Amino acid sequence: KYTQGQYIITDKKAIACEIYSFTIACPEVAAAASPGQFVHIRAKGYTLRRPISICGIDKDKGTLRIVFEIRGEGTAEIAKLNKGDLIDMLAPLGHGFTLNDTYNKVVLIGGGIGTPPMLPLAAFYGKKAVAISGFRNASAVILQNDFIRTGAETILCTDDGSAGIHGFVTQPFTELAKQGGIDAVYACGPMPMLKGIAAICKENGIFCQISLEERMACGIGACLGCACRTVRNDEEYFAHVCKDGPVFNAEEVLW
Ligand code: FES
Numbered sequence: 001k002y003t004q005g006q007y008i009i010t011d012k013k014a015i016a017c018e019i020y021s022f023t024i025a026c027p028e029v030a031a032a033a034s035p036g037q038f039v040h041i042r043a044k045g046y047t048l049r050r051p052i053s054i055c056g057i058d059k060d061k062g063t064l065r066i067v068f069e070i071r072g073e074g075t076a077e078i079a080k081l082n083k084g085d086l087i088d089m090l091a092p093l094g095h096g097f098t099l100n101d102t103y104n105k106v107v108l109i110g111g112g113i114g115t116p117p118m119l120p121l122a123a124f125y126g127k128k129a130v131a132i133s134g135f136r137n138a139s140a141v142i143l144q145n146d147f148i149r150t151g152a153e154t155i156l157c158t159d160d161g162s163a164g165i166h167g168f169v170t171q172p173f174t175e176l177a178k179q180g181g182i183d184a185v186y187a188c189g190p191m192p193m194l195k196g197i198a199a200i201c202k203e204n205g206i207f208c209q210i211s212l213e214e215r216m217a218c219g220i221g222a223c224l225g226c227a228c229r230t231v232r233n234d235e236e237y238f239a240h241v242c243k244d245g246p247v248f249n250a251e252e253v254l255w
Contacts, residue, residue: 001032002029002032002090002091002092002093003028003029003032003090003091004088004089004090005026005029005088005089006086006087006088006089007024007025007026007029007086007087007089008024008025008084008085008086008087009022009023009024009081009082009083009084009085009086009087010023010024010025010063010083011023011083012081012082012083015067015142015143016139016140016141016142017139017140018069018070018079019067019068019069019070019113019142020067020068020070020079021055021065021066021067022065022066022067022081022087023056023063023064023065024063024064024065024066024087024089025062025063026062026063026064026089026091027062029064029089029091029092030057030058030059030061030062030063030064031059031062032092033054033057033064033091033092034057034092034096034097034099034120035054035057035096035097035099035117035120035121035123035124036053036054036094036095036096036097036117036120036121036186036209036211036246036247037053037054037091037092037093037094037095037096038051038052038053038054038091038092038093038094038117038213038216038219038246039051039052039054039064039066039089039090039091039092039093040052040089040090040091040093040219040220041066041078041087041088041089041090042088042089042090043073043074043075043077043078044077045077046073046074046077048074048218049090049218049219049220050068050074050075050078050219051093051213051216051219051242052066052067052068052078053066053067053068053116053117053188053211053213053246054066054091054092054116054117054120055067055116055117055119055120055143056119056120056123057120057123064091066116067113067116067142067143068113068116069113090220093219093220093242094242094243094245094246094247095243095244095245095246095247096247097121097186097209097211097247098184098209098247099121099124100183100184103125103128103183103184104128104181104183105128105129105130105181105182105183106121106125106128106129106130106182106183106184106185106186107129107130107131107132107173107176107182107184107185107186108121108122108125108129108130108131108132108152108185108186108187109131109132109133109134109169109173109185109186109187109188109189109193109197110131110132110133110134110169110187110188110189111133111134111135111169111187111188111189111190111193112134112135112136112140112189112190114187114188114189114190114193114211114213114214115133115135115142115143115188115189116142116143117188117211117213118131118133118147118186118187118188119143119146119147119150121186122146122147122150122151122152123150125150125152126150126151126152127151127152127153129150129151129152129153130152130153130154130155130176131147131152131153131154131155132154132155132157132169132172132173132176133147133154133155133156133157133169134156134157134158134159134168134169134189134193135156135157135158135159135163136158136159136160137158137159137160137162137163138158138162138163139162140158141156141158141163141164144156155172157169157171157172168193168196169189169193169197170193170196170197170200173185173197173200174200177200177201177203177204177206178204180204182204182206183206183207184206184207184208184209185197185201185206185207185208185209186208186209186210186211187208187209187210187211187250188210188211188213189214190214191212191214191215191255194210194212194250195255197210197250198210198250198251198253198255201250202250202251207249208249208250208251209247209248209249209250210247210248210250210253211245211246211247211248212228212241212245212246212247212248212253213241213245213246215228215241215246216241216242216246217242218242219242220242220243221240221242221243224240226240226241226242226245227239227240227241228240228241228245228248228253229253229254230244230248230252230253230254231252231254232252236254239252
């Protein structure tokens with residue numbers, strides 16, 4: 001159940017190079033939204049909307065937060081909007097993460113611009129979550145204080161060692177997986193990262209859900225640009241990342 005409307009931007013911040021955070025007043029969308037879903041934004045002058053993952057849901061205040069990177073002309077246009085402007089949004093869309101309040105320990109793994117959708121999960125799990133985030137370098141790091149505020153334990157990695165651990169997110173995650181006691185892993189980021197995490201989870205028998213949002217195009221089931229080979233009940237089928245996902249159980253995805 002999604003709606004389309006024009007909503008007011010109540011806050012705008014540049015949080016890293018070419019990465020923006022918007023807070024949007026949209027009570028009915030916030031009421032319906034859950035972690036892992038996305039919003040579909042229409043940039044001025046463009047017909048195709050741009051899918052952007054949800055980074056924060058405040059049902060009491062009736063706001064959503066989105067964090068996105070300028071990746072082309074459409075997102076550059078969206079980034080020009082300011083506090084007080086209206087944003088045209090179709091939301092919330094897609095199939096989100098499965099939440100379980102009986103879990104005692106979960107690991108959230110975000111790579112680069114795949115980190116924002118992990119934040120609502122940290123808000124849900126709080127101290128039960130370990131949030132591992134990986135970035136290219138120190139200047140690309142985002143949201144670490146937001147994760148700390150949720151009570152989650154944070155582990156930061158950078159490819160070049162300019163902040164946190166020098167290396168990929170899979171290194172600290174391998175250690176955690178060996179220690180055991182993890183009820184679920186949630187991840188979003190580049191495909192090679194997701195593939196690596198899915199393999200570690202399989203090896204250790206850990207339930208794993210991944211968000212394949214990088215694979216999305218139109219976002220509404222119109223372009224077939226998001227087909228993904230999956231298997232369910234031993235049957236192979238092409239799933240639409242935008243409608244059946246963006247979140248999938250890792251074991252269902254045929255890489
Ligand atoms: Fe176009 Fe899914 S992104 S059909």
